[in-house]
Amino acid sequence: MLSIRPTIAEHALYVFGRSIHPELFQVYKTKHIQRSNYSARIDITGDGHVITFVRGHLVISEVLCSCKQLLPQRRRIISSPLRSKFYQEVDRNAVVRYTTECERESVSPDMFWMVQTQLQRSECDQELLQTFDSSGRIAYGAVSYLHVEERENQMLVQAFHTFPDDHTILKAVSTFQAL
DSSP states (O other), rough: OOOOOGGGGGGGEEESSSSSOGGGGGGGEEEEEEESOEEEEEEEEEEEEEEEEETTTEEEEEEEETTOOOOOOOOEEEEOOSSSSEEEEEEEEETTTEEEEEEEEOHHHHHHHHHHHHHTOOTTTTTEEOOOOSSSSSOOOOOOEEEEOOOOSSEEEEEEEEEEETEEEEEEEEEEEEO
């Protein structure tokens, strides 16, 4: 199966106050987390990632994907194109706090190759890694790398998504906190 990521120009960050059906995406890697105060599902998808954090009846879903992806409108909290650097924070009924900081960075080809190589070498139990096929223009494909730190009341996800055709790296740090 060919797995090529859409370009960085087509990407956006969405946050929902509901779960998003995983069948809307081509899911490559998944991690499930179950703690006493929350549960979570983290997916690497064909165009980014989906993180669903559940505490009781409250749900926060972060979706990083192509803006061409068909997504529900209902309970959409954030819809933001990925232009440069931004920060968002959401408090849900004093039960869940969500923060994210995203940055899109274009780098030199040498720096891009170094970062891409380091990401591909660093897989362990707390990480999800997916290497995609080449688009044909560049000899190597994109990489998605998610590092997950889970604690009793908090989950932190550091995400790196590479875009070889543009020598661009998308970095996101998202924190989900059970209050």
